[in-house]
Amino acid sequence: xxxxxxxxxxxxxxxxxxxxxxxxxxxxxxxxxxxxxxxxxxxxxxxxxxxxxxxxxxxxxxxxxxxxxxxxxxxxxxxxxxxxxxx
Numbered sequence: 253x254x255x256x257x258x259x260x261x262x263x264x265x266x267x268x269x270x271x272x273x274x275x276x277x278x279x280x281x282x283x284x285x286x287x288x289x290x291x292x293x294x295x296x297x298x299x300x301x302x303x304x305x306x307x308x309x310x311x312x313x314x315x316x317x318x319x320x321x322x323x324x325x326x327x328x329x330x331x332x333x334x335x336x337x338x339x
Contacts, residue, residue, distance in 0.1 A: 261325045263290060264297035269324050271333040272309060282309075307337075 261269070264279040267288065273279040280297040282288050289308040290299055305320045322336040 259323055259325070260300045261323050262297060263288070263295055263299040263301055265325050266301045266320070266323065266336075267307075267309075269327045269333070270336045271327070271330055272311075287311075 264276050264283055267273050267279040267283075268276045273282060279288075283295060283297045286294050287310045288295065290301075291306055292308070301320055301323060303320055303323065307318050307320065309316045309318070316339065318337040318339050320336065321338050324336065327333075
């Protein structure tokens with residue numbers, strides 16, 4: 253679902269667009285707090301996401317590992333957002 257070949261999207265914006273967090277501010281807070289790991293390492297909110305990267309997200313007591321399969325900076329309906337990642 254990559255819209256443009258040269259499109260670059262920040263990690264906090266991708267997490268918001270993929271509907272893991274309701275706001276970019278919350279996504280940024282989770283990344284800075286170490287709740288999100290990008291390819292096994294802590295990251296910064298400005299990290300540019302790449303296809304096939306692995307994300308580990310902690311939400312409450314749950315830990316999810318997802319692979320990025322699509323990149324967009326626009327927030328989509330939940331039915332379309334699930335196409336951006338594989339669990």
